[in-house]
Amino acid sequence: MASTGIDFANANHEAKVVEDGPMGADIAVANDGVMRRMSVIPGIAEITDGAIAGTEAEKRMGIIEGFRLYPKAAAWSMLLSTAIIMEGYDVVLLASFYAFPQFNQKYGTMLPDGTYQVPAAWQAGLSNGANVGEIIGLFANGIISERYGYRKTMIVSLSAVICFIFIPFFAQNVQTLEVAEILCGIPWGVFQTLTTAYAAEVMPVPLRCYLCTYVNLCWVLGQLIASGVLRGFLGNHTEWAYRVPFAIQWIWPLPIIIGVIFAPESPWWLVRRGRIDDAKKALLRLTSKNDSNFNANDTIDMMIHTNALEKEISAGTSYWDCFKGIDLRRTEIVVGVWMIQNLCGSAFMGYSTYFYEQAGLATENAFDMSMAQYALGAIGTFLSWFLMARAGRRKIYLYGLLVLDVMLLIIGFVGIAPSSNKAASWVIGSMLLIYTFTYDFTVGPVCYSLVAELSSTRLRTKTIVLSRNAYNVIGIINNIWTPYMLNPGAWGWGPKTGFFWFGLDFLCIVWTFFRLPEPKGRTYGELDILFTNKVPARKFAKTDVTQFHGETVRLASVSEESNEKGAYGEQKEYAG
Numbered sequence: 001m002a003s004t005g006i007d008f009a010n011a012n013h014e015a016k017v018v019e020d021g022p023m024g025a026d027i028a029v030a031n032d033g034v035m036r037r038m039s040v041i042p043g044i045a046e047i048t049d050g051a052i053a054g055t056e057a058e059k060r061m062g063i064i065e066g067f068r069l070y071p072k073a074a075a076w077s078m079l080l081s082t083a084i085i086m087e088g089y090d091v092v093l094l095a096s097f098y099a100f101p102q103f104n105q106k107y108g109t110m111l112p113d114g115t116y117q118v119p120a121a122w123q124a125g126l127s128n129g130a131n132v133g134e135i136i137g138l139f140a141n142g143i144i145s146e147r148y149g150y151r152k153t154m155i156v157s158l159s160a161v162i163c164f165i166f167i168p169f170f171a172q173n174v175q176t177l178e179v180a181e182i183l184c185g186i187p188w189g190v191f192q193t194l195t196t197a198y199a200a201e202v203m204p205v206p207l208r209c210y211l212c213t214y215v216n217l218c219w220v221l222g223q224l225i226a227s228g229v230l231r232g233f234l235g236n237h238t239e240w241a242y243r244v245p246f247a248i249q250w251i252w253p254l255p256i257i258i259g260v261i262f263a264p265e266s267p268w269w270l271v272r273r274g275r276i277d278d279a280k281k282a283l284l285r286l287t288s289k290n291d292s293n294f295n296a297n298d299t300i301d302m303m304i305h306t307n308a309l310e311k312e313i314s315a316g317t318s319y320w321d322c323f324k325g326i327d328l329r330r331t332e333i334v335v336g337v338w339m340i341q342n343l344c345g346s347a348f349m350g351y352s353t354y355f356y357e358q359a360g361l362a363t364e365n366a367f368d369m370s371m372a373q374y375a376l377g378a379i380g381t382f383l384s385w386f387l388m389a390r391a392g393r394r395k396i397y398l399y400g401l402l403v404l405d406v407m408l409l410i411i412g413f414v415g416i417a418p419s420s421n422k423a424a425s426w427v428i429g430s431m432l433l434i435y436t437f438t439y440d441f442t443v444g445p446v447c448y449s450l451v452a453e454l455s456s457t458r459l460r461t462k463t464i465v466l467s468r469n470a471y472n473v474i475g476i477i478n479n480i481w482t483p484y485m486l487n488p489g490a491w492g493w494g495p496k497t498g499f500f501w502f503g504l505d506f507l508c509i510v511w512t513f514f515r516l517p518e519p520k521g522r523t524y525g526e527l528d529i530l531f532t533n534k535v536p537a538r539k540f541a542k543t544d545v546t547q548f549h550g551e552t553v554r555l556a557s558v559s560e561e562s563n564e565k566g567a568y569g570e571q572k573e574y575a576g
Contacts, residue, residue: 026543028533034312041308050301052548055523057298058205063389066207069294073202073286077211079259080154081195081218086161086252087188088222090130092374093245094181096230098123098483099366102241107174120483122174127479129178131472133185134192138472141190142319142465149269150198154260157187157194158253168246189472193464200452200460201268202286205523209388212452213445217381220440224374231367268457271303272317279303303457306525309547310458313532317458322466326531327456331463333515333537334451337397338467340508341447342474344401345408345501346439347482348432361429369429373436380440392541393446393453394518400442401509407435408502415495428495453519456528514538523547 038044067074097103104116111117145153164187167180199211229248233241264286270279283296313326322331361369387396411431417424455463485493517540519527525547535543
């Protein structure tokens with residue numbers, strides 16, 4: 001039976017069908033020009049042998065075996081990711097304050113019925129203040145962390161947030177709160193990118209998705225803690241009801257700083273900086289000493305080979321390079337994946353307590369429902385780890401969006417009932433609980449794995465920065481119109497807002513189907529080849545890949561090298 005492969009030897013990387021693929025599977029190989037340029041790298045033969053062994057070892061590695069070999073890497077990654085709890089905490093804290101009587105009386109204005117509300121314009125301004133700060137912090141992190149390393153950047157950011165928390169704690173007016181949100185947003189922006197990138201770089205292939213999605217769990221835990229803290233202060237009618245929740249944010253930074261001081265640097269970052277010996281030392285600190293089969297040199301060779309491959313494919317490491325050549329497609333996908341988190345109706349979750357109130361629930365019940373919502377979100381993230389062990393990221397993301405779309409449509413239709421209809425209010429609340437569970441079971445956690453895996457290693461930090469900033473820009477838009485949608489003093493759509501998000505989520509489904517590839521089980525070098533060869537998104541999972549030879553050129557091995565003239569890595573021509 002004839003089988004299909006892909007001929008990528010031509011200069012334009014145009015895909016053609018050829019008759020040499022096994023079992024009908026498409027085959028993606030490195031471009032011959034790239035192989036020729038790599039062949040002059042000193043020591044490339046030894047590096048290639050080690051890289052092949054390291055790649056095979058990671059692809060054979062099971063989940064249990066991975067955790068036995070990389071327990072320290074998992075622990076260090078979890079420590080850094082814990083910083084995200086602060087951002088998740090503040091996002092819900094601020095949005096929930098809009099349903100908090102004590103906060104509204106201090107910072108809001110009196111409505112005709114005698115109650116107090118923070119005006120919709122200031123609600124949007126306060127929520128967007130953090131997003132503006134995060135955009136600044138993200139762009140700065142893309143430059144600073146690549147120059148000074150993840151550890152130093154993290155320590156400085158954590159120290160800054162300790163100082164900035166004093167501002168909201170002592171704020172006497174809404175303008176001071178706005179300044180506080182902008183300043184606190186700067187280190188939060190650093191955490192958003194750095195924690196995901198660190199997790200992606202210290203974990204092997206079978207464990208990447210778990211530690212990357214742990215970032216989402218930290219986000220949800222922050223939201224759950226914030227809801228619980230505010231629920232506990234509902235009966236307190238003094239200023240401490242909103243000051244203490246701000247002060248609780250001081251709990252996290254200092255312990256994390258102490259841990260980060262002793263954490264190893266990312267070996268991938270050290271390889272990019274040319275510090276190979278330091279990279280090996282960092283890798284040994286990340287792995288267990290009990291596995292006699294593990295060869296740190298092979299893993300470092302895999303990193304060196306992948307870094308060299310990416311340098312030949314796309315040499316630059318600036319923000320502009322994210323929009324050039326094959327990296328343009330990778331940037332589009334990663335940006336799209338993170339934008340969808342804010343385009344699929346998740347704004348309902350951030351404003352859930354306020355939303356529940358506007359849907360007709362009492363304040364106490366609204367906070368109770370929010371706590372249940374975030375608890376379900378945490379459970380959903382835990383369960384997503386079992387799902388990702390069996391299903392691909394693309395499938396989970398796509399089907400998750402489909403289920404969310406159905407939930408949004410139901411919320412919209414039930415919202416047609418008057419707010420006095422208590423049964424309808426509880427149905428809406430129940431639908432939002434199911435929505436949150438589904439989101440944190442699928443789209444929420446899987447996003448973190450996708451953005452870390454689909455960006456190139458040399459541009460990973462900057463690509464994640466661009467994607468998260470795109471997310472923040474959509475978040476700013478959401479924070480402008482969501483209060484108007486829900487606020488009875490503005491547009492007053494209430495639950496009928498579900499119709500609006502249903503339409504946007506449907507567009508997200510269409511984009512995901514045609515543009516989102518499957519990275520499950522792929523090394524970073526294999527993903528480089530798939531993107532270089534312009535393999536369609538729907539064929540990623542079924543395409544066989546090798547990064548160690550081209551269509552007619554491959555790199556010499558050490559055994560072959562001894563029989564040939566010249567330096568390491570002399571070209572070998574072969575047919576087929």
